[in-house]
Amino acid sequence: GLATSYALKEAKRRSGSQSMDNENDGKAVRILCRKLVLINNETGLQWLIGSPFFPPLTIASTFRCIHTLPSNPLSPDFPKESDDLRTLLLKGFEVIGALIAGNNLHLEQNAGEAIDAVRKLRKALSSDTESRNLIGGVVDWNRTEDVRFFVSRSGDTSGLESVSGVAYEDEGEKYVWERGCLLRCELPIKLPLYYSVNSPKAEDMFTRATEAVAARFRDPKVTYIMETLNERQTEAPEPLVIRGGDLDFQAELSSVSFSSETDQVPDVKSTTCSYFCSTRKDTTSFTSVEEVTHRKSNRHVFLAAMEETKLLVVNFKLEVLCYAAKDLPLKYAVSKIIIPGLVDQLYTMKNIISPELLTRHPQLNQYHFNPPGFLHPVSVIYELNYGETEIKQVEVRKSLHLRLGLPFDRPLLRIANAINLSLTKSGATRNSTRKGNHSVSFELYFVQPMSVYGCLTALLTYCMVISGSSLLKDVHLGIPSSGVSGGVVSLIQGSYEYHHYLQDGFDDSDIEGNVEELSMMVNKTDSGWGFQIWEGSCNGVVALRGEVAARFWMRGSCSCGQGWGCAYRSLQTIISWFRLQHYTSIDVPSHREIQQSLVEIGDKDPSFTGSHDWIGAIELSFVLDKLLGVSCKIINVRSGDELPEKCRELALHFENQGTPIMIGGGVLAYTLLGVDFNESSGDCAFLILDPHYTGNDELKKIVNGGWCGWKKAVDSKGKHFFLHDKFYNLLLPQRPNMV
Amino acid sequence: MASAGGGKVSFKVTLTSDPKLPFKVFSVPEGAPFTAVLKFAAEEFKVPPQTSAIITNDGVGINPQQSAGNVFLKHGSELRLIPRDRVGASLMSV
Numbered sequence: 001g002l003a004t005s006y007a008l009k010e011a012k013r014r015s016g017s018q019s020m021d022n023e024n025d026g027k028a029v030r031i032l033c034r035k036l037v038l039i040n041n042e043t044g045l046q047w048l049i050g051s052p053f054f055p056p057l058t059i060a061s062t063f064r065c066i067h068t069l070p071s072n073p074l075s076p077d078f079p080k081e082s083d084d085l086r087t088l089l090l091k092g093f094e095v096i097g098a099l100i101a102g103n104n105l106h107l108e109q110n111a112g113e114a115i116d117a118v119r120k121l122r123k124a125l126s127s128d129t130e131s132r133n134l135i136g137g138v139v140d141w142n143r144t145e146d147v148r149f150f151v152s153r154s155g156d157t158s159g160l161e162s163v164s165g166v167a168y169e170d171e172g173e174k175y176v177w178e179r180g181c182l183l184r185c186e187l188p189i190k191l192p193l194y195y196s197v198n199s200p201k202a203e204d205m206f207t208r209a210t211e212a213v214a215a216r217f218r219d220p221k222v223t224y225i226m227e228t229l230n231e232r233q234t235e236a237p238e239p240l241v242i243r244g245g246d247l248d249f250q251a252e253l254s255s256v257s258f259s260s261e262t263d264q265v266p267d268v269k270s271t272t273c274s275y276f277c278s279t280r281k282d283t284t285s286f287t288s289v290e291e292v293t294h295r296k297s298n299r300h301v302f303l304a305a306m307e308e309t310k311l312l313v314v315n316f317k318l319e320v321l322c323y324a325a326k327d328l329p330l331k332y333a334v335s336k337i338i339i340p341g342l343v344d345q346l347y348t349m350k351n352i353i354s355p356e357l358l359t360r361h362p363q364l365n366q367y368h369f370n371p372p373g374f375l376h377p378v379s380v381i382y383e384l385n386y387g388e389t390e391i392k393q394v395e396v397r398k399s400l401h402l403r404l405g406l407p408f409d410r411p412l413l414r415i416a417n418a419i420n421l422s423l424t425k426s427g428a429t430r431n432s433t434r435k436g437n438h439s440v441s442f443e444l445y446f447v448q449p450m451s452v453y454g455c456l457t458a459l460l461t462y463c464m465v466i467s468g469s470s471l472l473k474d475v476h477l478g479i480p481s482s483g484v485s486g487g488v489v490s491l492i493q494g495s496y497e498y499h500h501y502l503q504d505g506f507d508d509s510d511i512e513g514n515v516e517e518l519s520m521m522v523n524k525t526d527s528g529w530g531f532q533i534w535e536g537s538c539n540g541v542v543a544l545r546g547e548v549a550a551r552f553w554m555r556g557s558c559s560c561g562q563g564w565g566c567a568y569r570s571l572q573t574i575i576s577w578f579r580l581q582h583y584t585s586i587d588v589p590s591h592r593e594i595q596q597s598l599v600e601i602g603d604k605d606p607s608f609t610g611s612h613d614w615i616g617a618i619e620l621s622f623v624l625d626k627l628l629g630v631s632c633k634i635i636n637v638r639s640g641d642e643l644p645e646k647c648r649e650l651a652l653h654f655e656n657q658g659t660p661i662m663i664g665g666g667v668l669a670y671t672l673l674g675v676d677f678n679e680s681s682g683d684c685a686f687l688i689l690d691p692h693y694t695g696n697d698e699l700k701k702i703v704n705g706g707w708c709g710w711k712k713a714v715d716s717k718g719k720h721f722f723l724h725d726k727f728y729n730l731l732l733p734q735r736p737n738m739v
Numbered sequence: 740m741a742s743a744g745g746g747k748v749s750f751k752v753t754l755t756s757d758p759k760l761p762f763k764v765f766s767v768p769e770g771a772p773f774t775a776v777l778k779f780a781a782e783e784f785k786v787p788p789q790t791s792a793i794i795t796n797d798g799v800g801i802n803p804q805q806s807a808g809n810v811f812l813k814h815g816s817e818l819r820l821i822p823r824d825r826v827g828a829s830l831m832s833v
Contacts, residue, residue: 664824
């Protein structure tokens with residue numbers, strides 16, 4: 001059955017939602033996340049996550065406990081759970097409680113068991129041995145009331161106190177990111193191992209070498225450089241240097257005094273993290289990220305070996321992401337947060353590599369994600385030797401989805417979903433060399449004896465790449481409203497690219513056909529067509545230079561995508577949606593590739609490729625199945641008048657699947673992005689993205705011209721958008737159930 | 740309506756474009772290409788097979804390039820015959 005999330009908003013209403021701003025006097029539990037993810041009627045245990053930087057009893061998120069003893073679903077397998085959570089949970093967050101759900105539970109007894117479990121987990125995680133107020137929560141499905149919380153006060157292991165109130169924080173994200181910031185440290189290590197050939201105890205050497213590295217982190221001679229990654233600050237703060245000798249490893253975090261920032265020259269010993277943080281109020285993105293680099297001095301050490309020795313190099317790509325309060329002094333950030341994070345990760349990776357030490361080392365990479373519904377990132381180490389679609393990796397992701405309460409029908413923890421925190425600006429926009437009038441200048445050099453035909457194909461591909469890079473996304477955002485009053489709007493979920501006729505004035509619908517036409521003309525003459533070719537050879541290189549007027553392709557009948565390609569464009573838009581939601585990494589296919597697919601599956605004769613034949617919803621379903629493995633539902637109505645009746649079904653589709661829909665009927669194809677439907681009055685409108693647009697990719701033009709907009713089934717003048725005497729097929733792509 | 744014995748499978752195909760929803764039942768060998776079912780159904784209902792398609796009662800599209808037995812196993816026997824839309828002209832006026 002479907003897992004439904006249990007939203008605990010009832011407690012908020014009943015407890016009268018006190019918003020206690022600052023210090024929690026420890027009498028109430030404060031919940032920052034929108035819901036504690038539970039499954040109705042399931043028996044299970046959830047870990048409650050908080051932070052040493054938050055007031056006591058503040059819950060930021062929950063993780064489901066997924067490794068339990070076979071005999072008892074409420075009894076955690078502590079070694080496995082701690083292994084997982086050591087990586088998953090950022091340093092700066094910690095497990096502060098547990099919640100048990102089940103039927104007919106004895107409240108206090110189960111709360112005690114929950115707290116007992118937390119203690120054992122914290123011990124297994126080797127968290128600070130500081131005692132804390134730990135929370136035990138109990139949900140009994142048979143009772144009508146919500147979660148009951150109990151607290152075990154720090155230092156008092158026997159007593160359980162019932163908690164009087166539960167407060168829900170409205171702006172959890174703001175709470176977390178106003179208080180703290182992210183720290184990142186990247187440290188690639190090449191660890192040489194020398195082991196004797198005769199009595200190889202490579203694993204022992206590995207263990208000792210790893211321990212030596214871990215010890216080096218605390219070496220007083222080590223230097224840390226901290227700088228901000230916040231590119232948007234015009235006056236970025238100067239990087240700071242902290243020496244190992246300045247660090248304090250002994251102090252407990254809770255007793256660290258949080259000094260306030262002064263205006264004087266920062267004394268490194270007392271400077272806090274806020275020194276690097278952006279002063280802007282914008283807390284939506286991770287703008288305040290610091291990088292700490294660990295520099296070792298270059299020393300050459302020569303060791304004498306007594307017998308034949310082999311050298312093995314183990315690569316560690318350490319990268320930790322941590323959370324720290326903005327007013328935490330940097331020396332504690334390094335000593336209590338970053339270094340423990342590095343050490344933990346080092347040992348985690350070492351334990352994964354160790355069994356394969358003498359064979360093929362697992363390729364381990366650290367990724368960080370912002371899963372939906374979480375106020376803080378999580379970290380995962382993936383083994384990428386066999387790629388992401390390998391069964392073992394799919395299972396790893398499924399269990400992560402289970403732990404984090406994420407749906408199982410969409411990829412959320414793939415590499416493509418990972419947060420990109422690298423220094424270089426990613427996604428630099430390609431510089432189009434376009435001038436006005438859709439003409440392109442180029443210079444291409446090829447080695448002989450590439451034919452003119454080959455050069456031209458390369459040229460046209462190059463033009464397509466340039467024009468393709470300026471595809472607009474999500475053009476429906478911010479458009480005027482539908483005009484349906486009292487309706488419920490159901491829209492596409494996620495992003496898509498707008499594919500339409502003559503993208504940027506460049507006709508990419510029939511490149512090969514155009515190349516043939518063009519090369520015939522080139523062979524006849526090299527001027528008079530607005531196209532000049534200069535050929536010269538120099539050391540065996542043929543150079544082509546000229547100007548291509550893209551509109552040239554419109555000459556001659558049928559040499560443009562206009563008039564035959566609209567269903568193909570709608571398909572391209574749909575495939576772009578599956579790409580952007582990370583269900584596929586194939587390129588959006590060209591018209592020819594779409595035709596080729598239909599020939600390959602036997603739906604069309606080979607003569608179909610290169611033709612300008614029309615296709616429809618059925619062909620689209622075949623191509624989606626073949627190229628993406630996506631299945632589709634098809635709605636067929638006998639008359640356009642019946643389409644408004646389908647609104648409820650369409651609204652459900654947008655809510656559950658959220659994929660774009662293709663509508664084919666009469667002679668036109670449209671892409672449907674949403675419906676606005678008033679159930680009582682029957683009034684409805686359809687959010688249509690029209691692939692027939694031939695202009696350039698300017699959002700204003702597209703929206704003002706109605707190429708993306710709400711169309712009412714019947715407008716104010718009584719005109720019908722859909723034709724009553726034509727049948728329509730609607731193609732509803734289904735999300736593949738995959739992670 | 741569903742039966743599969745002696746290497747044959749049966750399908751009940753309904754013509755949705757006719758408001759009276761006429762249907763026919765076909766039996767074909769399991770190994771026969773499903774295109775045969777499509778062809779027979781189209782001919783029986785006097786519609787051109789090239790502009791017809793078969794979908795399940797739930798609206799799931801069926802690729803006819805598989806065996807009848809495969810289709811029967813995956814989708815069952817209750818099917819619909821619908822006309823294919825073919826779209827391409829630019830008649831959009833703004």
